[in-house]
Amino acid sequence: MIAFASNLVLAITWVVLTGTFTAVNLVAGFxxxxxxLRLTKRGSPQFDRYFSKTPKFIGFIFFFIxxxxxSNLxxxxxxxxxxxxxxxxxxxxPLDAETDAEITILANLITVTPGTLSLDVSGDRKTLYIHAMYIDNEEELRKDIKNLERRVIELLR
Structure with missing residues (x-):
């Protein structure tokens, strides 16, 4: 969290120093x-985890978009x-996600995607029930959900 906060403070500093208050300039500053930070904080445990998670997060954003x-099409x-x-x-x-955060984020991402809706989690938290508009192949749908779950777990653990 300290690494992200440092990155954000430096990005805002960049925006203030350049005097251009736009989203593009903020992203460039970020x-x-x-x-x-990558060049100056190499070897710091707090920053190393941030540096390893950031590319995964960006990849996840593109994957989910x-x-x-x-789904929209x-x-x-x-x-x-x-x-x-x-x-x-x-x-x-069946769920590999163990924590409430992992299960909640997965369920919300499924619900946000058009054509799918998370309905419930079993009492033992081992199964997520999903309503889908298109169940052409159950195993293929499960594989897609498990791929999304794997990516969520990679980001959170």
Missing amino acids: VLAYVV WDLLK RVAYDVITPSHHMRPGVIGV
């Missing part, structure tokens, strides 16, 4: 501050065509 785009196509291709249903997905 990237520049990340590079400066791509997943959102695909599939639902939009189904809405604008005369015939419906939906095969709705509820499936249970």
Whole structure:
């Protein structure tokens, strides 16, 4: 947390010193501050974890945006065509996530994605029940959910 706060303070300092208060300049300052911190704080345990997690977080953002785009296009196509291709249903997905934060973030990311909705977690917290609009192949859907879960766990652990 100290590493992120340092990066943010340096980025805001960059924005103030340049006098250009835009989102693009803030992102540029954030990237520049990340590079400066990477060069100056190498070997510090607090900063090393931050440096290893940041590329994973950026990769996760792109992965999730791509997943959102695909889901939106599939639902939009189904809405604008005369015939419906939906095969709705509820499936249970076994969980590797252990903490409340991991399960909550996974469930919320599933719910935000069009065409899927997290319904419930089993009492033993080992299964997440999901309603999906398109269950063409249950195993493929489970594999996609497990891939999302793996990425969430990588970020949080």
